[in-house]
Structures are given as structure tokens and as C-alpha cells.
Amino acid sequence: MSIAVLGIDLGKNSCNVVGLDLDGRVVLRRRKRRETVLAFGEKLPACVVAMEACCGAHHMGRTLAAQGHTVRLMSPEYVRPYVKAQKNDDRDAEAIAEAATRPAMRFVTLKSQAQLDMQTLHRVRDQLVGERTALMNQIRAVLLERGYIVPQGRAKLAACLASLTDEAAVPALSARMRVLVAEVWERWQDLDKRIAALDAEFAETARSDEHARRLTTIPGIGALNATALVAAIGDVATFARGRDLAAWLGHVPRQLTTGGRPRLVGITKRGRKYLRKSLIRGARAALPTLRQSETRLGQRLRGLLSRAHIKTAVVALAAKLARIVWALLRHGRTYEATAVAV
Missing domain, CATH: 3.30.420.40 (ATPase, nucleotide binding domain)
Incomplete structure (x- = not known):
């Protein structure tokens, strides 16, 4: 046989x-x-x-x-x-x-144990953030039913929870609810500590890993995004030989060429949802700074914002950052912003 x-x-x-x-x-x-x-x-x-x-x-x-x-x-x-x-x-x-046996078949590269461990840590952090968000929404609803409206924002909610122990300041809140709010606040602080510990671990990994350190030079790609991308890539050499990052990761907008001009036609929902979410959040955080910079990317963003909605520009920037990630890993370089010629 x-x-x-x-x-x-x-x-x-x-x-x-x-x-x-x-x-x-x-x-x-x-x-x-x-x-x-x-x-x-x-x-x-x-x-x-x-x-x-x-x-x-x-x-x-x-x-x-x-x-x-x-x-x-x-x-x-x-x-x-x-x-x-x-x-x-x-x-x-x-x-x-x-x-x-098909010659055109796409294969997934094997991941090392360290990469799988890093992906597991990212899943745990994402779950903790979800638990913290659910806890915040729950306490807001409890307070709203008692006529206490908390301003929007996590920091403002945390500041308001300290004043809820004063019975004279918030008379609509019963003694049992004050105890419950204190328990929620203690649990919230515990979640903050666990998330901060994971963030510190990601930052240390990004400093020690060569590929992640190179990715952190890109605007909008911090230690969290860099470690998640390196863990999802698998073998970097195999990934760098790929043609299309969007098709491989499946989390950035699809791009078509019509009449010689590239055109974004929407986001595909295939691929890794966590990476797509992380890239878009990073692009949203980097957009205000990049749009004011005198670089080619800043010039492109200003032109895009003049004719499109800001959310469209955020997604387009996320797609651009994903292509920059592939280019840096393929050529083994760091990000260098190109200034606009005066």
C-alpha cells in the first residue's frame, strides 16, 4: 500500500x-x-x-x-x-x-505554540473587556431606574461610583443597592487590573519580538495590534510570499480597479473578526493625527475626507495599514513616512 x-x-x-x-x-x-x-x-x-x-x-x-x-x-x-x-x-x-492535491488551493501555515498562546491571551483579554463593558452597562441601567443619569464615558462613570456611597447625595438609592454598587465597583477594578496586566505582557512581547517591534512603527499599530497580527500570520516567510493581504486575512475592504482607478467596494465579513476590529480601532485612533501630517498618507486622507464620510475614511485607512503591514514584513523594513514635496 x-x-x-x-x-x-x-x-x-x-x-x-x-x-x-x-x-x-x-x-x-x-x-x-x-x-x-x-x-x-x-x-x-x-x-x-x-x-x-x-x-x-x-x-x-x-x-x-x-x-x-x-x-x-x-x-x-x-x-x-x-x-x-x-x-x-x-x-x-x-x-x-x-x-x-489541487494546484490552486490555498493552505494555512502551521502556527507555533508561542503564537497559539498569544492568540489565547488576546481572546482572554477580549472576553475581559466584554465583561467590563457589560458590567458598566448594567450599573448604568440600575442607576437610571433610580433617576440617576451618569455622563457618558468610562472615567466619568468610575468617578460617579465613588459618590454613590453618600446617602445624602443620592437619596433615591437604597442601602441594598449601595452594597451592590460597591460590589460592582470592586469587580470592575479587578477586571481593570487583569486587562492592564495583559496589556503590559503584550507590550513586553512587542519589544522583544523582531516582527512585532517593526510593526509598532506604523501609526495606528500598537503593541496590541502588532502581537495579534504576528500571532495570526503564522510563518512570516510564507506570509510575505502571498500576493494579496486582504484575501489572506479577509478583514479589510475589497478593492476593485475600474477604469484604471482603484475603488473600495465594502468590507468582507470573512476572516478574523478580531483582527478586523483591531485594525479599524487603530485606524480610528490614528486618523486625527495622520490627517494633519504633511505626508502622502495625510494628503490622501484629507482628500478622502473632503468627499467621503469619516467612517469610510477610517475603514480605508485600516485597509491601507493592513497593506503596510504586509509590505514591512515582506521587505524586512520599518515604517518611514514620506513627506509631501513642497
């Missing part, structure tokens, strides 16, 4: 395995547990191992790559067209093996 391509449909406990020979014929169909698949890979001669880029794929991919196999991870949406009728796990594995 000569296996050229091994397709694995990953599951939580067991996996379906389908092997193809050099002519594309199915020569193996089995259902194995995860540890059995790894043991089977040790006995198998070096071949192409294909999997969908899902939970557990990177760990198994690194293990199989260490055994001498060529690992190819694919997005599940690219595998779906190769699934035959009456979908099941066995036919999914066959479709994965067949899709891996």
Missing part, C-alpha cells in the same frame, strides 16, 4: 483517515483515535498529510511534520466543494485529501 496523500477528518476523540495513491485512487479508509493516528504516522513513509484548519489541527500538524510528513492545512470552506453527496465523516476525509 503506497499512500501519497493522507486526508484526516479531525474529531474530538476519533478521526477518519483516507489515503490516496499517486493516481488519486482511495487505498485506505479507517477510523482511528487521535493517538492512533499519530502512531500510524510514525510507521507511514513520508507523504502529504491534509487536514482542515480547525481545533487541534496545529498540534497534530506539528507532530506529523516532526515525523517527516508534509502537512497541508486548508480552510473548511475550500474543502466543501469536494464533498460528494450524502456527507459523512468518511467522505469529508476523502474530500480533504482530494482538495489538498
Whole structure:
């Protein structure tokens, strides 16, 4: 039995395995547990191992790559067209093996353990920020029902919570609600400390990592965005050889060329939502400074703001920053603002 391509449909406990020979014929169909698949890979001669880029794929991919196999991870949406009728796990594995043989197929690079750890920290921070926002909205609603309107802004809400302990200042608030507000305020401070600790860790990583440090020279790309981008990229050399950053990351506006002029046609919702959100937030923060600068980017933003809404300019700037990220990683350079010729 000569296996050229091994397709694995990953599951939580067991996996379906389908092997193809050099002519594309199915020569193996089995259902194995995860540890059995790894043991089977040790006995198998070096071949192409294909999997969908899902939970557990990177760990198994690194293990199989260490055994001498060529690992190819694919997005599940690219595998779906190769699934035959009456979908099941066995036919999914066959479709994965067949899709891996296509010359135009796009593959996901394997991520290291450090990159996966960084992505996990970003997910934890995003969850903590969501919990803090929900807590703020909840306490605002509680106070509004008692006729106490808090000004907009996190800092103003934090300042107002200190005065709620005074019964004479806020007589509409009962004693039980004062205790509840104190508990909410304590929980809020704990969330602030945990978020600040993660931000400090991201800043330290951005200073120590060469690629992240290079990205922080871009306006609107701080330590948070830089570490998230480097963690999502995978292998930087493979990423830099890609043609289109927007198609690879799938979080920036699509750009068409009509009559020789580029035109943005809207944001695609495919790809990583967290990266798309982070880039747009970074662009929104950098826009006021960049629009006043005497650089080519500032000149372009001023012209765009004169004919488009500010939110459109923010999204366009996010797309520009994403392309700058790709250029810096590809050429190994730092960001240099180009001044406008007088």
C-alpha cells in the first residue's frame, strides 16, 4: 500500500483517515483515535498529510511534520466543494485529501505554540473587556431606574461610583443597592487590573519580538495590534510570499480597479473578526493625527475626507495599514513616512 496523500477528518476523540495513491485512487479508509493516528504516522513513509484548519489541527500538524510528513492545512470552506453527496465523516476525509492535491488551493501555515498562546491571551483579554463593558452597562441601567443619569464615558462613570456611597447625595438609592454598587465597583477594578496586566505582557512581547517591534512603527499599530497580527500570520516567510493581504486575512475592504482607478467596494465579513476590529480601532485612533501630517498618507486622507464620510475614511485607512503591514514584513523594513514635496 503506497499512500501519497493522507486526508484526516479531525474529531474530538476519533478521526477518519483516507489515503490516496499517486493516481488519486482511495487505498485506505479507517477510523482511528487521535493517538492512533499519530502512531500510524510514525510507521507511514513520508507523504502529504491534509487536514482542515480547525481545533487541534496545529498540534497534530506539528507532530506529523516532526515525523517527516508534509502537512497541508486548508480552510473548511475550500474543502466543501469536494464533498460528494450524502456527507459523512468518511467522505469529508476523502474530500480533504482530494482538495489538498489541487494546484490552486490555498493552505494555512502551521502556527507555533508561542503564537497559539498569544492568540489565547488576546481572546482572554477580549472576553475581559466584554465583561467590563457589560458590567458598566448594567450599573448604568440600575442607576437610571433610580433617576440617576451618569455622563457618558468610562472615567466619568468610575468617578460617579465613588459618590454613590453618600446617602445624602443620592437619596433615591437604597442601602441594598449601595452594597451592590460597591460590589460592582470592586469587580470592575479587578477586571481593570487583569486587562492592564495583559496589556503590559503584550507590550513586553512587542519589544522583544523582531516582527512585532517593526510593526509598532506604523501609526495606528500598537503593541496590541502588532502581537495579534504576528500571532495570526503564522510563518512570516510564507506570509510575505502571498500576493494579496486582504484575501489572506479577509478583514479589510475589497478593492476593485475600474477604469484604471482603484475603488473600495465594502468590507468582507470573512476572516478574523478580531483582527478586523483591531485594525479599524487603530485606524480610528490614528486618523486625527495622520490627517494633519504633511505626508502622502495625510494628503490622501484629507482628500478622502473632503468627499467621503469619516467612517469610510477610517475603514480605508485600516485597509491601507493592513497593506503596510504586509509590505514591512515582506521587505524586512520599518515604517518611514514620506513627506509631501513642497
